[in-house]
Amino acid sequence: MSRLPKITIDHARVVYPGARGAGPVEALGGVSCNVADGELVCIVGPSGCGKTTLLRVLADLEQLTDGRVVITDSDPARPVKAMVFQGAGIFPWMTVEQNVAYGLRLRGMPPAERIEIARRWIGEMGLDRFANAYPAQLSGGMQQRVGLARAFAYNPQVLLMDEPFGALDAQTRLILQQTLLRQWDREAKTVVFVTHSIEEALTLGDRVLVMSARPGRLIHEFRAPFARPRDAIALRSDPRFSAMFAEIWSVLRDEVERARAAELGATA
Amino acid sequence: MIRNRWLSFLSPFLLLTLWELAVQVGWLNRIFYPPPSEVFITFGAMIADGQLPRDVGLSVMRVFVGMVIGGVPAIVIGLLMGISPVVRALVQPLAAAIYPIPKIALLPLVIVVLGLGEASKIATIALSVFFMIVLNVAASVLQVDARYFEVAQSFGARRIDLFRTVALPASMPGIITSVKLGMGFALTLIVGVEFVGSNDGVGHLIWRAYELYAIDSMIAGLVAVALVGWAITVLLDEIERLLVPWQFVRAANDDARQFIQTWWGALRPHSYTAAIIPVALGAIIAGAEGHFHPLLLTLALLGAIAIQAGANLTNDYFDYTRGIDTPQSFIGRNVLLRGELQPRQVLIAGLVAFAVGAIIGLYLVSVGGAFILWLGVIGVLVGFFYTAGPFALAYTGLGETAVFLFMGPLTVIGSYYLQTQSITAPVIFASLPVGFLIAASLHANNLRDLESDRAKGKRTLATLLGRAGANIEYYALVGGAYLSLLLLALIGVAPWPTLIAAITLPTALGLMRRVARDYEPQALHPVLRQTTQLHMQFGFLMLAGWAGAWMLGMS
Ligand SMILES: Nc1ncnc2c1ncn2[C@@H]1O[C@H](COP(=O)(O)OP(=O)(O)OP(=O)(O)O)[C@@H](O)[C@H]1O
Ligand SMILES: [Mg+2]
Numbered sequence: 001m002s003r004l005p006k007i008t009i010d011h012a013r014v015v016y017p018g019a020r021g022a023g024p025v026e027a028l029g030g031v032s033c034n035v036a037d038g039e040l041v042c043i044v045g046p047s048g049c050g051k052t053t054l055l056r057v058l059a060d061l062e063q064l065t066d067g068r069v070v071i072t073d074s075d076p077a078r079p080v081k082a083m084v085f086q087g088a089g090i091f092p093w094m095t096v097e098q099n100v101a102y103g104l105r106l107r108g109m110p111p112a113e114r115i116e117i118a119r120r121w122i123g124e125m126g127l128d129r130f131a132n133a134y135p136a137q138l139s140g141g142m143q144q145r146v147g148l149a150r151a152f153a154y155n156p157q158v159l160l161m162d163e164p165f166g167a168l169d170a171q172t173r174l175i176l177q178q179t180l181l182r183q184w185d186r187e188a189k190t191v192v193f194v195t196h197s198i199e200e201a202l203t204l205g206d207r208v209l210v211m212s213a214r215p216g217r218l219i220h221e222f223r224a225p226f227a228r229p230r231d232a233i234a235l236r237s238d239p240r241f242s243a244m245f246a247e248i249w250s251v252l253r254d255e256v257e258r259a260r261a262a263e264l265g266a267t268a
Numbered sequence: 269m270i271r272n273r274w275l276s277f278l279s280p281f282l283l284l285t286l287w288e289l290a291v292q293v294g295w296l297n298r299i300f301y302p303p304p305s306e307v308f309i310t311f312g313a314m315i316a317d318g319q320l321p322r323d324v325g326l327s328v329m330r331v332f333v334g335m336v337i338g339g340v341p342a343i344v345i346g347l348l349m350g351i352s353p354v355v356r357a358l359v360q361p362l363a364a365a366i367y368p369i370p371k372i373a374l375l376p377l378v379i380v381v382l383g384l385g386e387a388s389k390i391a392t393i394a395l396s397v398f399f400m401i402v403l404n405v406a407a408s409v410l411q412v413d414a415r416y417f418e419v420a421q422s423f424g425a426r427r428i429d430l431f432r433t434v435a436l437p438a439s440m441p442g443i444i445t446s447v448k449l450g451m452g453f454a455l456t457l458i459v460g461v462e463f464v465g466s467n468d469g470v471g472h473l474i475w476r477a478y479e480l481y482a483i484d485s486m487i488a489g490l491v492a493v494a495l496v497g498w499a500i501t502v503l504l505d506e507i508e509r510l511l512v513p514w515q516f517v518r519a520a521n522d523d524a525r526q527f528i529q530t531w532w533g534a535l536r537p538h539s540y541t542a543a544i545i546p547v548a549l550g551a552i553i554a555g556a557e558g559h560f561h562p563l564l565l566t567l568a569l570l571g572a573i574a575i576q577a578g579a580n581l582t583n584d585y586f587d588y589t590r591g592i593d594t595p596q597s598f599i600g601r602n603v604l605l606r607g608e609l610q611p612r613q614v615l616i617a618g619l620v621a622f623a624v625g626a627i628i629g630l631y632l633v634s635v636g637g638a639f640i641l642w643l644g645v646i647g648v649l650v651g652f653f654y655t656a657g658p659f660a661l662a663y664t665g666l667g668e669t670a671v672f673l674f675m676g677p678l679t680v681i682g683s684y685y686l687q688t689q690s691i692t693a694p695v696i697f698a699s700l701p702v703g704f705l706i707a708a709s710l711h712a713n714n715l716r717d718l719e720s721d722r723a724k725g726k727r728t729l730a731t732l733l734g735r736a737g738a739n740i741e742y743y744a745l746v747g748g749a750y751l752s753l754l755l756l757a758l759i760g761v762a763p764w765p766t767l768i769a770a771i772t773l774p775t776a777l778g779l780m781r782r783v784a785r786d787y788e789p790q791a792l793h794p795v796l797r798q799t800t801q802l803h804m805q806f807g808f809l810m811l812a813g814w815a816g817a818w819m820l821g822m823s
Pocket of ligand 1: 016017018019025026027045046047048049050051052053054214
């Protein structure tokens, strides 16, 4: 594989026109970084620092005010990117199967083929019995798995994941982390994974990027030194794991406090 | 909660009954307040002479065509408004300004332009529903969560995909709601339009009835409008289920089909032949003698079915609450044992059925006089107290006798009396075969449950007579049916074609053999079912024979 970066982010800046009465909001204050092909990068940062904004920029859902992002399209047969949304974002009017096959359908894949792929991913997520159910009949965790299955079935070159496990209970979260790890071991995808949890970032990521309080910038970068294939449970007892956790936390804590202070200042 | 719902079911019937009574007794003036039974008759007559179906059909056609002409463009433009700010800016102010104008106020203008024909009526409907639907549809598209559009975009959706896979399905519930609103609106409007600018349609019918002071016709017209509105609502609900299935998944347990299945099981329609056969027999005997009023026969059938349904339901209730029916009993599909209905629901449905029977009965009383009244009162009492109260007939050994009398001679005679205003000895005899067989099928039930009834202290003729005696009773009842039919034909009371019912004799003999041989409930269960079928087959064949003789002028 070439060492050409899969994703190039170059001084990305996003300024939102402010709400009525308030000034404009600088969500991203010039972020620069590269993501290599097949790399899983995790991003942590205080709430409101612009993590979602960064992913939305990568997904073409948001315009940059300044700077540049490029995703190299190295495989014309596969879609370039897909996003797993904070909160599953699956369509209530489609069955689980239709939801999972949705991206493939938009790419014009014939029904028999896309249903086969969808079925495979539904099985992978342990949802076989619910293939024909509607989202309203599923629990939150199951809906989240449908969102994952939809992104995996689409098989994009770059997967953008915005706190995909954020709203789940601890057990489901662990199981889905394992699922993601296994999947990644099978076929290394380029993944940008936003999370609130340092543990999750260390468990999953090759690198962990820490963002500053708003306007968001990348202030620190950690390399997770754990060999793959990884096991989400075994990692917890690795002494390097707790050491790194403490290190990331000490950086992040300052930012979280700064973000809180800024918020309090804004309301005072 | 449940009680309230049942009260709301019961209250219309109560009101109708009170109304009927108040008129029959003379407290209300019949001219101003025609009783429900009279309206019912007028309604039937208006259907029969084709006036009501024609006018209602015309109105429905106008509503439907107006809905299509106004509604389809409204949905398309509404969707476009929701998606495109440009279209919204163009249409919204205009639509919002015209929307509040009462559309009936446009009628004169429309008539000036389009004349008095169909076009002006349809155009008024189309115009009104257009503005109502277009604004509602646009609003429902705007309410779609923007996130869904982003999800679709992130999977590479083009504009047309956004429309097809997000905007349309997500706003479908809103579209359907607006069509429902539009439909209700159109129905109200068409009646108003036909009041003034029409010489046909149901609105015109009501208005004309008013001018002629035919209050019963007027009310019949109103009832027709209500029924059409109700039917359209049911239809649209079904369409909604088809188009937005995801909105109904939570309520999957009490959907309409389940509801119908449950109540079908509770009402046991297959048992109505027991009521239909004797009523039909009485009327056919009268017909063969030259007295035949189809309307009276229809009402008598409906009344008898209602009373039968009431008896089924109340009996299920009392058997269940007394612990006579248990999951071990052989009673087929029982909605109470399966927990599909609450006991109270079954009881009140039974009372409602009796009430319906009573309303129909009251009209029949007005034709047939005191004799019919007594018959009806006894019928309801027998049906109700069959298992209710401390002297429940079924538990005192009197069940067979009561059923024999009521499902045999009394009903045949009553139905005959309605048509002829007289009672004759031949009719009494003619009712015997049918009475024997209905008693036999009840007795088959008691034979099967002999041991368990005895254990529970439920007294039936079977438990009183013991197994041997009970078997003889079964032979006597089944055999009695064939013997009495033969005698009737021989002495010339029944025309000889009724003997065709004897072709069921092999079945009857087979059943008797089984009863002689078997005593286990499992083995006797089919005997019960087949005895009921025997009654039905025998009864219909006898009816057919008698009707054939009547048609051929043989009696
Ligand atoms: N459409 C918008 N208009 C104006 N301001 C916005 C908009 N979207 C986000 N913002 C602001 O930009 C900042 C960054 O938002 P963003 O959603 O990227 O944060 P985040 O890091 O994902 O937060 P969280 O961790 O809570 O999800 C926030 O202060 C938010 O208020
Ligand atoms: Mg976020």
